[in-house]
Amino acid sequence: MAENLLKEPILEKEQILKLIPQKPPFVMVDSLYEYTAVTGKMGFSIPTDNLLVENGIFSEPGVIEHMAQSMSLHRGYQGFISGLDKPKTGFIGAIKTVEVLELPEAGSQLTTYVEILHEIMKVTLVTARTEDENGNIIATSEMKTVTVD
Template identity: 50%
Template sequence: MDLLPKKITDKAVIENLIPQKAPFVMVDSLHAFSSEMITAGLTVTAENIFTQNNVFQEPGVIEHMAQSVALHTGYDFFLKKEQAPTGYIGAVKKITIERLPKVGDTLLTTVNILQEFMGITLVSISTECNGKVIAMGEMKTALA
């Protein structure tokens, strides 16, 4: 069941849902949300700290993936009217990046919650650009 009434594209709202602050924000939209998944977006800009020569670099793609996970936690706690705790990446597994996006491209990342136990979450992540999967992998996150 999708608990998101409509797509959220207000950057101020998104930034209030994650612990990262500018210039280190790598998500700018929330497209779908449920207790088991989230789809988050990012439009690549020339000003992004991970953009070099009009190409969004690997660390930016991975950080976008991680912040998509953080956005799930932040929005979940927002719905509960609670303050979201800080989270940390515990492990990054099996990350593959097939292609790097360019300035103007929009990333859509879907995070599926595989397992949650005592503040530790295992997720699978898939990032699309222009309708094609360009990155995928798994992460384990822990709440502080």
């Protein structure tokens, strides 16, 4: 297992916003707990007023976007430690699989683990596993992300 390269978790909103291309109100990550070259552990406390909360429940598109932004945060930190001034923009190129087992309530805390499986040029194949506050897996995915700049 690779060593966590973070000295301490990044939990400040302003610092997270410097690492991702997304801007409020469309931000679905708020913490970076662990980082290695190929893995990461990210978090999100779901605000009750989040755009993707419907009737007090974080929607399926919200969970999927959180997983994608977790990868974006990993990529953003990678760029930061290699000296980039701003995060690169990317998008979901394809979703190979996604399984949402449970929709979390607004106000709850998500933890997502990402792992880069392959990277060819600007296309990255990544898996993500999202857990609730009790460590129950609520969603898994495998997707290709594409970096555009």
